[in-house]
Amino acid sequence: MAVDFALVAETLIQFLAVVFLCPFFIGVSNKLKSIVESRNGPSIIQPYYDIIKLLQKESIVPGNASNIFIYVPYLAFGVYSLISIVIPVILPQPIYFTATVDFLGxxxxxxxxxxxxxxxxxxxxxxxxxxxxxxVASFGVFSEGTLIVVFFAVALITGTINPYVTNNFLVSNPSAYLTITHVFATIAFLMLFIFESGRLPVESSGLMEFGMVEDALSYEYSGKLLAINKWGSWIKQYLLGSVLLNVFLIPWGLQTGVLGALEDIPIMILKWLVLIVILVFIETSLAKMRLFKIQDYLSIAFLISLFFLIFGLVIG
Amino acid sequence: MNLITELIYMLSAATLLTAFYILLQPFIQSMIRTIITQSVVIGLISFAMAYYLRNIDFILLGLLVIFLRGFLVSYLLERQIPKRKELFREYTKGTPSTLLTALIVAVVGIFIVYFYVFSNLITDVAFGTNNIIVFPFVVIFLGIFQILARRNTLAHVIGYVEQENGIVLMSIFLIPVPFIVELTVFLDVIALVLIASIVARETSEHKNLEELRG
Structure with missing residues (x-):
């Protein structure tokens, strides 16, 4: 079988761009937030410094932990890397591993x-x-459900569950962009993304015991393992945000081909700036929700997605 | 789909969102404000229908809905709230379970409407497709569910007003000249709100099984 070098190049560009750009967006978002709060704030590339620092440090493993504890950060990083080459996060065109899974996968x-x-x-x-x-498990009841239902909604609009076809369909049919199902699926997905990235009405980041959700999972990690864990969760944020941008919010503007893949990187940065501005606006204008209210928040997201999915079915 | 039908669909979806918001809202004053919002949205739907059907009646109907239903009824209701209005609330809990039950009520309602009413009863609708009837039906169902789910009398009255809002919305989509519906429903609501305000003075909360006591 002949190797298609263009395809390999596109795959590599997408993979490397996702892995190496995701800390940049975290830095930009932190910087923008600190500017809004009239602080000086950390540098944009601070997340890279954090990762380099942590990679040089020694990892400490609890005495009664098994090998699972050591291998899971690498496994999770691998799973997120796999997702990054099967959905259109940079390039709106099928690449090497695209055929492996669809949205549901x-x-x-x-x-x-x-x-x-x-x-x-x-x-x-x-x-x-x-x-x-x-x-995490009790919030996951609603958040995972919302994620899957939102993808069903997309499947309902476009007739397929392949993310590439969906992106293409939305670009070529502007009227599908304004249907009720799509609009409310976008709102539900945005609410889910705010929860998953731990931003303000929910705020699950930070190590304060009252509100910590996601960070509690990496409480015992240190050094290299912590760096890999953090990096993995940043990739996850990037992936969810890019699906939000490329399939729901702003499906337009992506280029194809090898050169197009290179052009897509600054295009994605611009799109992310829009998303970051929206998020910073939400984050600086709302108060933090109490921990037991997060379930309510997520159940509303679930309700919106499921309810308008059924409406889409009825209205057609 | 053109832009105006899309706008009507979006506004109808907004009425549903306000219905869900009322269901979850513990503060009575905030519920009444949301009823105003819902009525204004229904008025806007009426304006959009006026443009869609090129019929001036709908503009008058929209104005009537906004001023009578939105402001007069809400004013009458808001006067009934006891002292320290902004703090008066019913203690509610269990938002996810309430929401999921409301979802089940609404979905079962949708399917009953879809498979029974559409196929057997409704043949002619002023709005292009008869699928739009689902929205007012769900608003009516959520109004009924609101009466079931709450204990406070004012919350019950608000559920009733919401139900009537659903009827007006249905009449906007259904019948070519909906004035009669609006007027009769409005008189209904005024009478009920006046009676209910007396009841609300008498007993402010209805607990489970109270009616069964001898």
Whole structure:
């Protein structure tokens, strides 16, 4: 079988861009937020410094933890890397591994990564990690459901569950962009993205025990393992945000071909700036929600997605 | 689909969102404000229908809905709230379970409407497709569910007003000249709000099984 070098180049560009650009967006978002709060704030490339610093440090493993604890950060990173080459996060064109999974498969892979992270956190034997797992699991009831239902909504509009066809369909049919199902699926997905990236009305980031959700899972990690874990969750944020941008919010503007793949990187940066501005606006204008209210928030997202999915079915 | 039908669909979806918001809202004053919003949205739908059907009646109907239903009824209701209006609330809990039950009510309602009413009863609708009837039906169902789910009398009255809003919305989509519906429904609501305000003075909360006591 002859190797298609253009395809290999496109795959490599997409993979490397996702892996190496995702900390940049975190830095930009932190910087923008600190500017709005009239602070000086950390540098845009601070996340890279964090990763380099942590990679040079030694990892400490709890005495009664098994090998799962050590391998899971690498496994989760691998799963997120796999997702990054099967959905249109940079290039709106099928690449090497595209045929492996569709939207639903992507959602299940996200679920797999979340599950093994929870497993590793339980394995560490720390009480804080255990209650973090309890929180993540009880919120996951609604968040994973919303993720899958939103993809069903997309499938309903476009007649396919392939993300590339969906992107193409929305670009060529502007009227599909304004249907009720699509609009409310976008709102539900935005609410889900705010939860998954731990931003303000929800704020799950930080190590304060009252509100920590996602960070409780990496409570026992240190050094290299912590760096890999963090990097993986940044890739996850980038992937969810790019699906939000390329399939729901702004499906237009992506180029094809090898040169197009290179052009897509600055285009994606511009799109992300729009998303970051929206997020910073939400984050700086809303108060933090109490922890037990997050379930309500997510159930509203679930309701919106499921309800308008059924409406889409009825209205047609 | 052209832009105006899309706008009507979006506004109808907005009425549903306000219905869900009322269902979850513990503060009575905020519920009444949301009823105003819902009525204004229904008025806007009426304006959009005026443009869609090129019929001036709908503009008058929209104005009537906004001023009578939106502001007069809400004013009468808001006067009934006891002291410290902005703090008066019913203690509610269990948002996810309420929402999921409401979802089940709404979905079962949608399917009943879709498979029974569409195929057997409704043949002619002023709006292009008869699928749009689903929205007012769901608003009516959510109004009924609101009466079931709450204990406070004012919340019950608000559920009733919401139900009547659903009827007006249905009449906007259904019948070519909906004035009669609006007037009769409005008189209905005024009478009920006046009676209910007396009841609300008498008993402000209805607990489970109270009616069964001898």
């Amino acid at each position: 992507g959602a299940l892979l996200f679920g797999l990564a979340g599950f093994i992270k929870m497993l590793a956190a339980m394995d560490s034997g720390n009480n804080f990690s255990a209650f973090g797992v309890a929180r």
